[in-house]
Amino acid sequence: MSPILTPPEIDRRHRAHESDNGSGRRPPTDKLTGGNGEGGDNWNDRPQGRRGPRERLSQVRMGLFFGLFAVLMFFIAIVSAFFVTRASGHFDAYSHYVNEWLPTTIPSILWLNTAVLLLSSASAEMARRSMFREVDVMDEWIGLSRRTSQRAAAWLSVTLGLGGLFLVGQWIAWDQLAAQHVFFRSNPSSHFFFLITIAHAIHLFIGVSALIAALIGLRRSHKLASRQILVDATVWYWHAMGLLWIFLFVLLEYGQ
Amino acid sequence: MHSAQAIATGQRFWRLPVDASAHGPALDTHLLLNLWIALALLALAHLILLAGLAFRRRASRPVHTLLLEYLPLAALTLLFAFLAARAQQLWAAQRYTGASLTAMQVEVTGMQFAWYFRYPGADAAFGETKPTLVAPGEGNPLGLDPADRHGADDLVTSQLVLPAGREVDLALHAQDVIHGFSVPEMRLKQNAVPGQTAHIHFTPTQPGSYAILCTQLCGLGHYRMQATMLVLPPAAFDTWLQAHEAAAGKRGQP
Amino acid sequence: MTAQHSRWTHHRTVGFGYVAISLAAACVGTVLSLLMRLHLTWPAWSLPLHGLILPEEYLALVTMHGTLMLFFVLTVAPQSGFGNLILPAQIGARRMAFPRLNAASMGLTGLALLVLLAAFFVPGGSPISGWTAYPPLSATALAGPGQGEGMDVWLAAIALFSLASTLGAINTLTTIVKLRGEGMSWQRLPLTVWGWFTAALLSVLVFSVLLAALAMLFCDRHLQSGFFLPTGDLVNGVLLQHHGDGSPLLWLHLFWFFGHPEVYIAILPGMGLTSMVLANFAHRRVFAYRLMIATTLLIGFLGILVWGHHMFVAGLNPFAGSAFALSSMAIALPSSAKVLSWLATIWRSRPRLTTPMLFALGFVSLFITGGLTGPILAQPILDEYLHNTFFVVAHFHLIMAMAGIFGLFCATYYWFPLLFGRLLSEPLGKLHFAGTLIGAYGTFLPMHLTGLAGEPRQYAQLTGGGSGPAGQLLQTTLPLQHGITYAAFFLACAQLPFLLNLVLTLRSHLLATPNPWSATTMEWASQDFDEASTEDKPTGLVTYRGPCHYSEDGVSFLPQWESGATSTLPPE
């Protein structure tokens, strides 16, 4: 039977064997190892069969971490192009230096959208926490209730609603710009405004899909641990997209 | 004066092409030094490899990391540092400073699939060009603006003619895509990137005619995007320039 | 707790899928390269059923050859192919971390290959701007045939590939970090795993940068943006209608930020494998094991900092050129450290010269030969003369293409008994090795000379340029061109013994003994626990020590999974 994980429990276990979090670091007894895996690293008595839900959770989180790192690099590439382009211009036929960069006025609705996204992160965190509430988790594990999942589903639905609202808000922002005849193609600054916001919206859309998948999983999945992992990963992704948006928003608002 | 033929027949694939620029000999020396060192290291490494295999009596496992790793690495570090420092001196001499003020100004423009060269004429100033005015069919491949009086005496050629012994400052442009301006015999290479100007300066020393090749893939005609650099003795160059500028000047009159 | 996994998501299935993809790409890529050589040597030769090869068709061959080989062979086969086939067993794990994601990235890679090959059949044909796709050539259909639909198809294929590689790398990294079996500490990991690990780190880092660049190039092509296009760009008589003044150099930076690490992604697994195989057959430990781990990581790290050495004469600031020269020279040092370790490991060890050992030795030789020209190219003043000549072609074919292929052959011969239970024939294998080594050097060594003589890359034709100095310069290289082409065909024919070997061995009923090479790494223990099983239960294996515990007298060895009893090496 799979044990169930609760964050306090994980923490307790962590403290017990500080160095063995299942990721393969050396135990503290091991002062120095010779090359070639030599020396007195007493690794042989690590517990066998590390394939419980705790390990699955940490695997998923690690995979997600590497994925988010790749997403970060994607945006770093675009943002560095942003700075390069902002600084570049050319000499026109009359030897005047022209810089075509016209800062795009950021529609004020983006402030609202940012607030909505922050709220959605809060509700997502509520969902995640409720998945790990010890008392309820015990009940659900024994089969007395599905209170954790129901509560998490409620919070996730709120997140989904807010996330959808954010996307609609972004759409309105693009529409407002279009009404002022600012399009993707208009000038270098608008290229980047649209590229960044649209690329972020696509990533957020993936988050919305993950939320929907998590909601379905909460109903369908028979294993509590799987439901916990699903919600946990979705919510961390969501947080990361929120954080990313803050950076991008600050860049667009103040960095142009 | 060398004829093109003499240069060509003197050339073999195991030799570097003729070296006809002032900075060239130093570059060649350094290149050959590098090649010989690489060859020596190549031979040494393979010798060790084969010798290590050839011994039929098994020796005990080598353990001296210091001797076998760090010491050779230190030696290689010194060697590479030495080569890099020498290369850096040559690079700095060629690229860190611009041409001298007395250098001859020529503008080079690459386009699919030809090179054009422009001399500023008597006023020593290039006229404006506009992409909208480009009309190769009407003899205006660069889009010279007739409204600009600086352009009236500009001389546009498809052959780069230069005097021997005088520093030249080339301003490289590209009209459409990236091209690579390369003159192997001048040990010269610099890409021409649309939207920006790249300056490169050098001094041709030997009269003769040399190949200008495009060395940046630029489309289906990349392989035939070639031109000739004709280096003349100073007196012959002056005659050539006067004759052509006179003709250009006449054409420039309304 | 045991769980059943589908056979489709089993890492061996996925690994074989990847290998099949790269095998298909390698076959097509080889044919394309032979066509290129034929055309260069005999420009009047006409391809049966097709006719003369036009200049744009030659460039299409160049582009597709480079793209297929670099992305779909040298990135896919070592990292994803053998990474899946061997990695889990080598770290004492039962599976990859995310089997379904794994299968999905394999499917995406296959799809990317199909999309890329579709470029041959779209109107205008395949793109002609090389694997580096510099704009504005790649940014507008006006720039040449193949730059319309063909280029779009190329962009789509590479975007899919980037996505797939990123997902695959996430999987590899998580597997190595989280799934190592009992007793498998970081220092006990075989160097192959370190190679896969570092290459996966690089993949996660750079493929998304490429993806971003591809997205921006797509916008420039279809949405009138100007990320990479300057104002007033006149292509083919048409003034490009776009807004903003971008710079083609921006693409070069983004591309090479990806491109240089990419070539290390291609070679790092091979470097790790070479270390392990040399030690295996020399019956020794890897010399300076911890230093080898360090240099693997250092090469990965420095690899991120050297991209500018592809841009010395591309319009880069000359001061930046000096800085990139420094970092590029620096990367030669960890590479040299590896070579020294290889030489020391086999020094007077009286190794068993089996076919995998020979290919590992060939890898060392090619890596040295190709590597020595690296520091030459890394000196800006010399690169000014050598950039985009055949000297560079020789450099990267020896160090990346040929060394990479030797690594793949080494892996194939070495792990064949593990994967198929049979040993490939040694005589045929040695014939294959000799032919491939001679062919490789015969083809690529003379290219140094043609490059030094000034022959530029990507020229559709060397003759017919007229009798001007340009035509004469190119003609000096003609005496070598025939030899190179013959050697290239020889190299291709040298693969026939290999194919024959595969067929004969797979049909034979002679089964290999378990652990026929007296190897010490964990994957050879897997024969005891039925690696192919899809059941997700503990392997029951424990790693007791680092790899390559061979006794000093060369009589016995201790595999990683054996608790104490030594095994005896077979007499020769």
Ligand code: HEM
């Ligand atoms: C010893 C370390 C190395 C140094 C210092 C080095 C240096 C260079 C330099 C400076 C260039 C640019 C030449 C030019 O375009 O003008 C280059 C090109 C190249 N190198 Fe290396 N290199 C090294 C090792 C490697 C390795 C290990 C690989 C691959 C496994 C590799 C693959 C390539 C490729 C593919 C190109 C050509 C890319 C293209 O233009 O299409 N190099 N190298």
Ligand SMILES: [Cu+2]
């Ligand atoms: Cu060109």
Ligand SMILES: [Cu+2]
């Ligand atoms: Cu590189």
